[in-house]
Amino acid sequence: MDIDAGRDVGAEGAVAYFDRVAAGREPKAVVNWITHELLGQLAKRRETFADNVISVAQMGELVDLMQARRITGTAGKTILRHMLDTRTSDPPSMIAEQLALFSAQSGGDALGAWCAEAVAALPDEADAVRRGNVKVVDKIVGRVMQISRGTADARAARDALLKMLQ
Known part of the structure; x- marks a missing residue:
């Protein structure tokens, strides 16, 4: 067998x-x-x-x-x-x-676009991160994950968002 x-x-x-x-x-x-x-x-x-x-x-x-x-x-x-x-x-x-499920690793064009879309969708949260409330970035990361259908690397997205919003 x-x-x-x-x-x-x-x-x-x-x-x-x-x-x-x-x-x-x-x-x-x-x-x-x-x-x-x-x-x-x-x-x-x-x-x-x-x-x-x-x-x-x-x-x-x-x-x-x-x-x-x-x-x-x-x-x-x-x-x-x-x-x-x-x-x-x-x-x-x-x-x-x-099924297009391979991860978007750090620095990818898709990851940057997903982060920009998530920031645009959550302007209040983005402003809170810009003012120093880093804990709020996790909500924006969640939106990136939703937009990417779970294919984004969450750590890479968090790092990209923090760079984008600082």
């Missing part, structure tokens, strides 16, 4: 699945994604781990993309739901490309 075949991933059980995904990866990140995100999504669907269709290779790549900050956690959750909904064997990187 090929555990990476897709529909048979639950046959060995969650512990064996974790061991295979965690090989060569940060175990804490793997356990968080399997227990919180994967098992959470399966529970919402009233499915058991035996119903899991996400291969070891897919889950491993998903964790790798997030660890490398190529996608955000929000984008990772979107990709995970997509894989469960469509039961696809496509790699997460292909799904991220198709």
Whole structure:
């Protein structure tokens, strides 16, 4: 039986699945994604781990993309739901490309445009940050995340906004 075949991933059980995904990866990140995100999504669907269709290779790549900050956690959750909904064997990187979910890292043109749009949408908050109330920048970061559909790097957005508003 090929555990990476897709529909048979639950046959060995969650512990064996974790061991295979965690090989060569940060175990804490793997356990968080399997227990919180994967098992959470399966529970919402009233499915058991035996119903899991996400291969070891897919889950491993998903964790790798997030660890490398190529996608955000929000984008990772979107990709995970997509894989469960469509039961696809496509790699997460292909799904991220198709759904335009790769992160906008610091300094990107898109990030600057999203920040400018968020500042324009929240002029009172922008003025508060200019007056020294740095805590308010988090609300503007939230707007950047909303505008970017979760693809912006929140730390990079915060840094860009602080530079823009100082």
